[in-house]
Amino acid sequence: MANSLTSHRPALAVLLKVTAIALFTALSGIIKATSETVPAGEAVFFRSFFAIPVIVAWLAARGELRHGLITTKPMFHVWRGLVGTSAMGLTFMGLALLPLPEVTAIGYATPIFTLILAALFLGETIRLVRISAVAIGLLGVLIMIWPRLGGDLEDGAMLGVLLVVGATVARGFVQIHIRRMVQSEHTAAIVFYFSLTASGLALLTAPFGWVIPDPQTTALLISAGLVGGVAQILVTSSYRFAPASMLAPYDYASMIFAIVIGYVWFEEWPTLVMLAGAALVISGNVLVIWREHRLGLQRGKAKPMIDPKGG
Known part of the structure; x- marks a missing residue:
């Protein structure tokens, strides 16, 4: 994908980004709705495989399909596929055991874990503001999962928390790995080969x-892949019209959508403790966004097609 902005149209960018977030949240709802009968691995296949035609058609329309087929470091894509697919599978298993808003809220910790892992494995310096962001974010995660702790692994909620936290850490690994990949790989190739390897x-x-799902479940699973592909395109397009630092806070609109979908579809309602923890995690992430904006970091420009909710 072209990394440079084609024009500055912030209203359009926000519309595209928020629409993508709504679709990604709906996708999670679809996976949760089918989780009682369809195993997570099968759901990952439908989510990944049926996104490929959408992505390929869009790349072809933009004249960038060849970028999605050219790679100089195929093993980078293998490792990205292994970790990203693991993150997606763990998230899907967690959705079967926890309310949708809770899974969404815990997922907000991905940037916090990315900071920690980048310091450990990439040697990035974490100064006072980022240390504060990490501390606030981890406190928020602890508050969210605290009511679930103390049970045993046979307790579905306890296991769900472990699965979703594991998925969040895995996505942190994916993000620092992608920072290396974008130095030599085109974003179109990263997205195309992830969908391919995740399907395999x-x-x-x-x-x-x-x-063998019934026709209604099959339709839902196929729609999950198609919705995911469309959402990925929308979020990519949003970064063509506004900088990543401006659009990043809109990720948290997913909580609104998760609460609505959770209540209407599953009769779930977030607890005050979960919301309080989520607010702290979001605060820590906003500190990171503010700090990176101040430093003029533009790493987000390489993310449009790379951050597709699930690995």
Whole structure:
């Protein structure tokens, strides 16, 4: 994808980004709705495989399909696929055990874990503002999961928390790995090969209990892939019309959508403790956004097609 902005149209950028966030949240709702009968590995396959035609068609329309097929470091894509697919699978398993707003809120900790992992593995310096952001964010995560702690692994909620936190840490690894990938790989290639490898890896789980879904469930699963592909395109397009630092806070609109979908579709309602923890995590992330904006960091320009909610 072209990384440079084609024009500055902030209203259009916000509309595209918020619409993408709504679609990604709806996708999570679809996966949760099918989780009682469809194993996570099978859901990952549908989510990944049926996004490929949408992405390929869009790349072809933009004349950038060849960028999605050219790679100089194929093993980078293999590792990105392994970790990203693991993150997606863990999230899907967590959705079966926890309310949608809670899974959404815990996922907000990804930038916090990315900061920690970048310091550990990339040697990035974390100064006072970022240390404060990490501390606030981790406190928020602890508050959110505290009511779930103390149970055993047979407790579905406890296991769900472990799965979603694991997925969040895995997405942190994905983000620091992508920082290396974008130095040599085109973003179109990163997205295309992730969808391809995720589909292939998900197929490996078929011997472990895949089912033949009924027509309604099949339609939902296929729609999850199509919705994911469209949402990915919308979020990519949003970065063509406004800088990443301006659009980043709109990610948190997902909580509004998650609360609405959770209540209407699943009769779920977020607790005050969860909302308080989520507010702290968001505060920590806003500190990071503010700091990176002040430093003039533009790493987000390489993210439009890379941050597609699920790995």
